[in-house]
Amino acid sequence: MARALLSTLFLLQLLGRGEGTSEELRLYHHLFDNYDPKCRPVRRPEDTVSINLKVTLTNLISLNEKEETLTTSVWIGIDWHDYRLNFSKADFGGLGTLRVPAQSVWLPEIVLENNIDGNFGVAYDCNVLVYEGGFVSWLPPAIYRSTCAVEVSYFPFDWQNCSLVFRSQTYNAQEVEFAFVVGDDGEPVSKIDIDTEAYTENGEWAIDFCSGEIHHRDREPADGRGDVDIVYSLIIRRKPLFYIINIIVPCVLISGLVLLPYFLPAQAGGQKCTVSINVLLAQTVFLFLIAQKIPETSLSVPLLGRYLIFVMVVATLIVMNCVFVLNVSLRTPATHATSPRMRHVLLELLPRLLGSGAPPEAPGAALVPRRASSVGLLLRAEELILKKPRSELVFEGQRYRHGTWTAALYQSLGAAAPEIRCCVEAINFLAESTRDQEAAGEEVSDWLRMGKALDNVCFWAALVLFSVGSSLIFLGGYLNRVPDLPYPPCIKA
Secondary structure, eight states: OHHHHHHHHHHHHHHHHHHHHHHHHHHHHHHHTTOOTTSOSOSSTTOOEEEEEEEEEEEEEEEETTTTEEEEEEEEEEEEEOGGGOOOGGGGTTOOEEEEOGGGSOOOOEEETTBSSSOOSOSOOOOEEEETTSEEEEOOEEEEEEEOOOOOTTTTSOEEEEEEEEEESSOOTTTEEEEEOBOTTSSBOOBOEEOTTTOBOOSSEEEEEEEEEEEEEEEETTTTEEEEEEEEEEEEEEOTHHHIIIIIHHHHHHHGGGGGGGGSOTTOHHHHHHHHHHHHHHHHHHHHHHHHHSOOOSSOOOHHHHHHHHHHHHHHHHHHHHHHHHHHHTOOTTTOOOOHHHHIIIIIIHHHHHTOOOOOOOGGGGTSOOOTTSHHHHHHHHHHHHHSOHHHHHHHHHHHHHOHHHHHHHHHHHHHOHHHHHHHHHHHHHHHHHHHHHHHHHHHHHHHHHHHHHHHHHHHHHHHHHHHHHHHHHHHHHTOOOOOSSOOBSSOO
16 A cells, blocks of 8 residues: 555656647747847847846956956856746746856847956856746856956055956947846945855955946947946955065065174274175065066066165165275375364264263273373474474483483583494484374374264164164055945955
8 A cells, every 4th residue: 555655656657747748849939940049039120138237256366467357257147038038927927037158048148348368258158048038148267367467566565456358248238237236235236246155365466445336438439329238346456465465564674684784893894895886786676586486567567676676775885884984994194194174073073962982981091191192292392303303303312311410421422432322313213103104003093093083973864764764665565455445345244
């Protein structure tokens, strides 16, 4: 008994399936036996077909800045009414939807106008859904590679406006009229729809806005015929964390090394130039890496490129400054003479302003008598030499050391023996040579101090220039934000 009941149910199921299949086949023959997919679904030639369009973004694959191409994965939802496909489900056993191949019905032939790879069709010709009343819906997937003019002025803190332009390749605005699909809230969906559950987030780009507009273009104003386009403005903003970690942070750290040469002695010009030139070569490598990333355009210079050029200019100025300071530090009294004004500015005024005066003397230095090469003693000695002969100066000094009788003896010996006079002149020559050497040493020391003063001034100037220039350049990138209007937000937080 149970087996017979199961057999009966199985036969009824087969009969029901066959009946459903026959109803679908009967509906298909009813609709497409005399149907021509090449003709527009209008009763009169002057009528216009209303096309409702909705674009759903499933994946922002990539933006190739070098080739200026945007690759996206989308679903194109197209709805229209075809009076020739009108039917009632009550006449076909409650069947309200018919799925037919896309080649069997009339299509508006909507393509992406700014396509770049030559493939203007969709990725897969899925079936077309025909509903009761003649309403037709087609939802094919597509992977588009479209043109996108990349603006690199604020790279890597930039945002791009990549538009997707859809239009009918065959029909004009008088034959086909575009409109946005009406959403569940009764408002037209005038932007790219993004399903947050199905959307795959891109690691480099974030979508800020994706508004859409319908543009009418009059191609032939004489007869009123023109084209109509649907333009979706896809505003994407770059996520700069990758470039901050891999390019900006190393670049800033290496750029900071241009200030290290100022901590070397003023006379170490060779080492200073070596450090600065090494930093200059490192910045050239970074500039070459950026040139491989951005498109080859002469319309603008990227922000990071401007920063590298700025650092290279600063490094070049520091190399020139090191050469100039080395030239000042290695001067001698035999080749250059310093003026009192220069001494006042470089040895007194600048050290006092920068807080880097001469080092304080040791506490016991005041108890030790200064050498005869001091300025006051030298002036007094020169005055005495001009007024008295050398032999008298020598024996006059001996008078205070050994007494009057010894000085008189020395004078008599000087007058009696010519060899002693020669010895006195030799001693005077040695004293004068020693005095000249000490004076030259003092002059060389002054040139070193002047070079150090110039080095300190250039250090603070380079520090201010480097800090202010870097801050202004990166502040421009920070302030480069996507405008709030006229774009409505794509994804609501």
